[in-house]
Amino acid sequence: MEIISNRVRNMAASETLAMTQTARELKEAGKDVISLSIGEPDFNTPEEVKEAAKQAIDENWTHYPPVPGYPELKKAICAKFKRDNNLDYTPDQIIVSTGAKQSIYQVVMALVNPDDEVIIPAPFWVSYKAIVQLAEGKSVYIQTKIENDFKVTPEQLRAAITPKTKMMIFSSPSNPTGMLYSHDELKALAEVLRDYPNIFVVADEIYEHINFEGKHESMAQFDWMKERTITVNGVAKGFAMTGWRIGFIGAPVAIAKACNKLQGQVTSATCSIAQRATIKAMEMDPKTSKDIIEMRNIFMKRRDMVFELLQQVPGFKVRLPKGAFYFFPEVSSLYGKNVPADSAFAQKYGKTKIENSTDFCMYILYDANVALVMGSAFGDDKCVRLSYATSEDKLREAVKRIKTAVENMK
Numbered sequence: 001m002e003i004i005s006n007r008v009r010n011m012a013a014s015e016t017l018a019m020t021q022t023a024r025e026l027k028e029a030g031k032d033v034i035s036l037s038i039g040e041p042d043f044n045t046p047e048e049v050k051e052a053a054k055q056a057i058d059e060n061w062t063h064y065p066p067v068p069g070y071p072e073l074k075k076a077i078c079a080k081f082k083r084d085n086n087l088d089y090t091p092d093q094i095i096v097s098t099g100a101k102q103s104i105y106q107v108v109m110a111l112v113n114p115d116d117e118v119i120i121p122a123p124f125w126v127s128y129k130a131i132v133q134l135a136e137g138k139s140v141y142i143q144t145k146i147e148n149d150f151k152v153t154p155e156q157l158r159a160a161i162t163p164k165t166k167m168m169i170f171s172s173p174s175n176p177t178g179m180l181y182s183h184d185e186l187k188a189l190a191e192v193l194r195d196y197p198n199i200f201v202v203a204d205e206i207y208e209h210i211n212f213e214g215k216h217e218s219m220a221q222f223d224w225m226k227e228r229t230i231t232v233n234g235v236a237k238g239f240a241m242t243g244w245r246i247g248f249i250g251a252p253v254a255i256a257k258a259c260n261k262l263q264g265q266v267t268s269a270t271c272s273i274a275q276r277a278t279i280k281a282m283e284m285d286p287k288t289s290k291d292i293i294e295m296r297n298i299f300m301k302r303r304d305m306v307f308e309l310l311q312q313v314p315g316f317k318v319r320l321p322k323g324a325f326y327f328f329p330e331v332s333s334l335y336g337k338n339v340p341a342d343s344a345f346a347q348k349y350g351k352t353k354i355e356n357s358t359d360f361c362m363y364i365l366y367d368a369n370v371a372l373v374m375g376s377a378f379g380d381d382k383c384v385r386l387s388y389a390t391s392e393d394k395l396r397e398a399v400k401r402i403k404t405a406v407e408n409m410k
């Protein structure tokens with residue numbers, strides 16, 4: 001008899017976290033590994049947010065918070081939605097959770113019945129697939145192409161819809177591709193959905209503030225979509241607050257209530273201190289906040305540098321990302337090539353041929369000591385993901401190592 005449930009045994013572990021852990025272990029074993037695997041800003045949380053947390057401890061905000069979040073925080077989130085996205089939400093439409101990941105998990109659990117179909121444009125963020133699987137839903141992938149900046153066309157969306165479609169989940173700016181939908185592109189998708197009033201959309205907007213093109217576009221801005229869009233956001237990426245674990249949704253009241261009910265049985269609420277600090281973060285206007293603007297400018301500078309460097313790596317097909325902090329180069333032209341027989345990869349796996357994105361990432365990890373994430377984890381085995389949320393020096397060195405390793409493939 002199996003001890004572990006089928007549910008958990010059949011679920012894939014998070015590959016972004018697994019690669020990060022492997023890189024950590026190699027580092028601990030004395031290897032000089034540069035980790036470009038996890039998507040985590042290398043900046044510190046803004047001072048005023050940290051001060052608010054210290055004050056919260058001193059003021060004894062240490063008891064159970066209300067399940068959906070403190071009223072002051074929910075009000076601050078409503079003000080943020082209005083200020084940044086021109087979206088009108090009331091506090092009863094807001095649920096604050098332990099990271100955007102939990103927010104998405106709860107929404108999917110609250111809406112998806114077994115065998116309901118969930119449309120997920122690929123490449124997608126790793127956890128969408130696992131979460132739908134846990135809800136016993138069926139993921140329906142729409143494969144996009146690098147030539148189209150990995151964006152879904154209205155025709156593709158229409159073709160993927162069936163009477164069983166319950167939901168679509170997507171992120172813009174996108175993890176893992178760094179691409180984003182313009183107003184017109186998003187509107188064209190919304191126009192298709194206008195014909196299917198029973199389909200809900202989970203709009204993952206966690207990379208909102210890391211946008212190099214200008215205005216962020218929300219699915220909920222289209223009036224016929226507002227009542228069936230769940231807008232997901234949080235503080236991890238835009239405010240360098242990954243460890244604080246705060247995500248939130250703006251949703252139709254019935255859905256917010258269902259998520260609240262679920263959260264009450266799962267985590268009770270999220271951390272009181274992190275919530276008090278997040279009120280401060282919500283008050284920071286991205287149009288004027290020095291911290292947010294500076295972080296974005298630094299990310300943009302790194303993006304431009306890495307774009308130049310990656311184009312010099314043989315076999316890499318690269319597009320210029322417009323947001324987030326990832327490159328998602330296509331490397332499949334290197335599949336079928338052989339790595340040196342004396343390489344660490346060949347020793348470890350007993351073969352020299354690179355056949356897919358996992359082989360490629362493992363070769364780069366063990367022989368170039370650079371941690372990437374295999375595209376297969378995101379639903380596109382032709383590509384690999386590289387996070388540039390690290391210093392310019394490390395990025396330059398990492399791409400140099402990757403280039404040398406690729407040049408050694410025959």
Ligand code: GLU
Binds near residue numbers: 017125
């Ligand atoms: N979202 C980040 C990433 O994609 C953090 C790790 C995770 O939760 O997947 O790297």
